[in-house]
Amino acid sequence: MNNPFNLASFRLIFIYTLLLSVSFGFVLMFLYFTSARDIQIEADQKIVNKVEEINRVYLRGREKGLYNYVRGQISRPTLNIYRLYNGNNEFLAGNIPEPTNLKINEDGWVEFTFKMNVNRVEETYYGRGIVVPFENLRLLVGRVVNNEIKLKERFFYSSLWSLLLIIFLGIFGGYILSRNFLKRISDINKTSKNIMDGNLSERLPTTKGKDELNQLSSNLNEMLDKLDSLMTSMREVTDNVAHDLRTPLNRIRSNLEVTLMSNPDIEQYKKSIDEAILETDNLIKTFNSILSISRVESGTSDLERKPINLENLILDLVDLYEPIAEAKNIKLSSEVEKEIFIDGNMNLLSQAIANLLENAINYGSSSDKPFITLGAKKNEESISLWVSDNGEGIKDSDKKKVLNRFVRLDSSRSLKGSGLGLNLVNSAVKFHNGSLKLLDAKPSGLIVLIEIPVS
């Protein structure tokens, strides 16, 4: 893992460098060949010009004139080359010694080398020319092309070096970049191992930048936070279950045990068993509530979402609860705007509002003329849903507490209930990405306000 050559990033850079080098190589090669050809054409043109001049010399002075012309060129510092031969291929005159490595190309051009002493140093020269035939003579006309060859060579080598430089910089740069990248990855790995080893509060290192690695770290951190809160709520559930379900279980057990002890008649048996069944039913209800809250909160449940007509939902609930409110002399009314739709889970939302209504009916009806209002209206970016009563309300110090599981305020302890109602409401609101507020009503009472953003 510590070898950067194994890294995907390095491999990417390597392939990129390779592609770049190949295309750059093609460009250089093209440049090289076109310039080499231009240089050659220019040199050849000079030779052709010379041949024309020689032709004119021949026309004017015939073989004698030609001979004198060549003799005149000897020992003159020039890049032009002349060697004159007779019909038997015998050397007559010329300004360079016998050429070697003579090569005649298909197009009639002759290439050769020769050695000559210049300033007492023997040097090798490269020549190029044409053999021009006359009646009894033949003349090699050419030029020294050392400069051109040097130019081509220099061009070739500088192209080659720049290509090598590109490859080297690409690979070396890639190595450095990858090592940098690797360091960050190994930091992430180290932290992950730490977290796996139980150090659950640790988080991955992030920097200020917005690159992919940083995004990855932030996302993983967010995931860890989410898992952390899930774990916490799981732990809470387990603690609560252990604590709050023991009490009713204990009641059932003692009830049955005591009944057995006291030599009961059949009626007493029946009574005890009835009580036990009632207690277990309540336990089952509590269990079901805990389960559905956990499922909603974990987000793992496949609760479907579809558009819900809030007006219908609220009117149906009012319809369900109106008789029981009336039986308790509570005036239950609704204030709903028409045509409010939200994307949500029908059953969950109904249950949440039902819980709020039941809370209001059970705990919010202490005034002389109790009333409960269930309302909904559409705002610009959200939908407000509220249940308000004119009961005693909830003290500010208790407001945060009541949303937790199994919390029952002292004033309600004597009444039946599991302490899970508001907790489920809270989970349902979270499921719909909304917020829940407990407000004071004037002059007294509680307003539970739910705001759900319009998607």
Add this chain to the structure above:
Amino acid sequence: MHILLIEDDNDAASYLIKGLKESGHVIDRASDGEEGLFMALDSNFDILIVDRMLPKLDGLNLIKKVREDKNDTPIIILSALGEVGERVKGLKHGADDYLAKPFSFSELLARLEALNRRNLPDSSSSLLEVGDLKLNLLSRRVEREGEEIDLQPREFKLLEFLMRRPNQVVTRTMLLEGVWEYHFDPQTNVIDVHISRLRSKIDKPFKGKQMLFTERGAGYALRYNE
């Protein structure tokens, strides 16, 4: 009723068998999915009670195979998976009802009864009659002893639900699901209040016998004697 119980848990099965026999039913039992499928297809039962999780062949697939065999015996699923989504899945596979564990025995009995009655030829007439109580689905008129009774829409629906199941126990959950289409347990006795309202309209003003009874520990029943 002749009932086939497909349940792998021996203890649970023996309680159920005892309770169902006590209630006057005839029970056969299969302890895994394959045996259950074989028995279900081999002889004629009035109702199948199928546990959702079974060895060899799970409950949902068993039901699918029973239905593929063009067998339309009413089926009720018993399952520890109680969410609405699971329930919908069960019904989609061809079950007629779904009961989440733990359930009360009276709830099971009431639902079995309802399923069995549903299998009887149902008159598609628009007039429901139970004793001297008449309910007209088209004119939405209700009368008893020839006297018209004024009902709210929801009371009408509630009465219709009860009148379609005369002399049957109907549980609070069945009412909540059937009349209000809610799948949660209210913590208050909302249904009881609705029933007592209905009772004050169809029973109290009339000299005749009481019809709407409370069945202790189970639910309600609309009864009449010929």
